[in-house]
Amino acid sequence: MQMSKSAVTILGIDPGIASTGYGVVKKVGKTVMCVEYGVITTKPVESVPRRLKKIFSGVNRLIRAYHPQVAAVEQIFFAKNVKTAFAVGQARGVILLALGSTIKTIAEYSPLQVKQTMVGYGKADKRQVQKMVRLHLSMKELPTPDDAADALAVALCWAFDTQQHL
Numbered sequence: 001m002q003m004s005k006s007a008v009t010i011l012g013i014d015p016g017i018a019s020t021g022y023g024v025v026k027k028v029g030k031t032v033m034c035v036e037y038g039v040i041t042t043k044p045v046e047s048v049p050r051r052l053k054k055i056f057s058g059v060n061r062l063i064r065a066y067h068p069q070v071a072a073v074e075q076i077f078f079a080k081n082v083k084t085a086f087a088v089g090q091a092r093g094v095i096l097l098a099l100g101s102t103i104k105t106i107a108e109y110s111p112l113q114v115k116q117t118m119v120g121y122g123k124a125d126k127r128q129v130q131k132m133v134r135l136h137l138s139m140k141e142l143p144t145p146d147d148a149a150d151a152l153a154v155a156l157c158w159a160f161d162t163q164q165h166l
Contacts, residue, residue: 009035011068011103012155013059014147015076015092017084018042020055021147024066025137025155032159034137035066037148048087052094059098071099071106072158074114074150109157114150117157129153 007028014021023037040058042051062068073095076088099106109117115124118132130142130149136156143149 008070008159009066009068010070010072010155010158011062011066011099012151012153012158013071013073013095013099014150014154015074015088015095016147017048017051017055017087017091018044019145019147020058020091020095021145021149021151022059022062023143023148023152023155024062024068025152025159027159032137032156034139034143034152037143037152039145039147048090052090055091056094056098059095063098063102068103069105070158071103072154073099073106073108074154075108075110077111107158107161109154114153114157117160118153126150 007026010025010027012023012025018041020040022040024035025032026035040055042054073092076085076092096106112122115129116122118124119128126146126149130144130146133139133149133152133156134142137152143152
């Protein structure tokens with residue numbers, strides 16, 4: 001594929017302490033295609049500092065591999081479990097540190113914004129979001145696991161936002 005000046009690589013991130021989803025998409029004109037997606041995983045038996053270092057290193061590895069011009073990160077929303085929210089907040093912090101060290105444009109989207117952008121309905125379930133990600137990226141299979149699909153959806157939010165400029 002020949003790249004034009006209008007090509008933008010977007011790294012989407014769905015923060016998590018156990019599983020951080022990532023999705024790399026490339027937007028060329030109005031076409032958006034999937035480049036790569038997956039998860040950075042950590043084990044509960046590892047110390048929190050070791051887990052955070054693994055997430056930080058994983059995000060830096062993605063930045064070096066794909067050279068994104070833009071990062072899109074899902075904001076965290078937890079109504080019940082404060083302990084989980086704190087751990088995910090720490091993961092999100094190291095993710096933003098890694099991204100901010102290299103990438104100038106970092107956008108943040110709430111889960112509601114992601115669902116509205118992808119499905120048109122703020123209370124859509126994960127399966128509906130996965131189906132729309134598959135459709136928008138012309139993928140043969142539903143993207144899995146959920147964290148990776150969510151990261152692709154976050155990247156698509158930036159790709160579809162007509163107000164974004166580099």
